[in-house]
Amino acid sequence: MDERHRVIIVGCGFGGLSAAQRLKDVDAGVTLIDRRNHHLFQPLLYQVAMSVLSTADIAWPIRHLFKDRKNIRTILGEVVGVDTQRREVDLASGATLGYDTLVLATGSTHAYFGHDEWAVHAPGLKTLEDATTIRRRILLAFEQAELDPDPDRRRALLTFTIIGGGPTGVELAGTIAELARETLRGEFSRFSVDEVRVVLVEAAPRILSGFSEKMAGYAERKLESLGVEVWKGQPVSECGPKGVTVGEKMLESRTLVWAAGVEASPAAKWISAPADKAGRVEVEPDLSVPGHPEIFVIGDTASVSMPNGDPVPGLAPAAKQQGTFVGDLLRARLTGGTEPERFVYHHRGSLATVGERDAVVEMGWFKLKGRLAWLLWGVAHIYFLIGTRSRFTVALSWFWTYLFSRRSARLITQRDALSGKPPEGEETRAVDEAPPGAQVSEVTR
Known part of the structure; x- marks a missing residue:
């Protein structure tokens, strides 16, 4: 059995990815868990929905990103619960994974205000599936x-x-x-x-x-x-x-x-932590959960305040900064360094x-x-x-669209095209255009 310190990071968005990157060469076993096999650059997701970019332009396989990191294991799975007493993460598949340190970077979803x-x-716009649905x-x-x-x-x-x-x-x-x-x-x-x-x-x-x-x-x-x-x-x-x-x-x-609001993932319920009205975990200054210094919550899942009392915005740079902070804190904790005491957001x-x-x-x-x-x-x-x-491909697509108002990903690929939705009980694929040799992301709906 691997006797190294076990770090589990749930979610490989901007926060989770940044935390994992800061744990390079640390003597710990790091496990990344995500429901999808790719990291998504969400700020450009609307351009996929608008036929400017293809899915392969803004998404990258998580395994590829960490293929040279021997201390990182990647798991495609959905977390459905956390046992804070036994320090285990429960997956929808029925499997359980033990942790010594847990980082929850599970993001947010659309909020319809009770409707x-x-x-x-x-439909809202959070995933590649959302983008291809809206485009269609x-x-x-x-x-x-x-x-x-x-x-x-x-x-x-x-x-x-x-x-x-x-x-x-x-x-x-x-x-x-x-x-x-x-x-x-x-x-x-x-x-x-x-x-x-x-x-x-x-x-x-x-x-x-x-x-x-x-x-x-x-x-x-x-x-x-x-x-x-x-x-x-x-x-x-x-x-x-x-x-x-x-x-x-x-x-x-x-x-x-729908672009009117978001609500946090159910992470607060998993760990029975205090949460705000949007379901975000109210964390300590070091982004840990009250009463659980071994659990950290970052990104859209966390409720964090700036020194003036204003909430840290739910933006990609904020999630990256929080992930970097937690990664550095864990590195210091595992190597005997000085742990940073408080996260401070720098608005760029x-x-x-x-x-x-x-x-x-x-x-x-x-x-x-x-x-x-x-x-x-x-x-x-x-x-x-x-x-x-x-x-290169994103810059080229923008240049082409700017000069000629032409969009390279204007395809309707679902089979039941005239109805606007996939046939009842059938699986369909949304496959975008991509340059020759590119890794094309196929999303099964």
């Missing part, structure tokens, strides 16, 4: 509009509604508008792409609440110049197969996308695109908008991608 039934009609629905809406002779049904098919005015909602709304009016122009004969209607719904008084009012106002004006309707100040009260109700107003729309800035050629950037006092901001946004995202091939 989980809306998920069928308004959007592209099929155009195909069905080409076939439908009824002008009212066609109008509903050509109305796309994004619920939530944060960065994801703004990026989706702007990109759908440009997809319709630039990429698809001239490809359909029964309707004009000028008939396409894109509506962004935000319950708060303004969009992009994490940005300054000036930058949020610029983004809203830019969206409107692209043809996006921005509805503010009224919450969604109903989502259904025919559309969405905002306040008391019914909007007929066959394609809805906020970025959001508005369409394919515009963005807003805020980094402290430094604020930038327009095409220069878009270039900075692009450089920042390419820098954080994994591997030269991904950086």
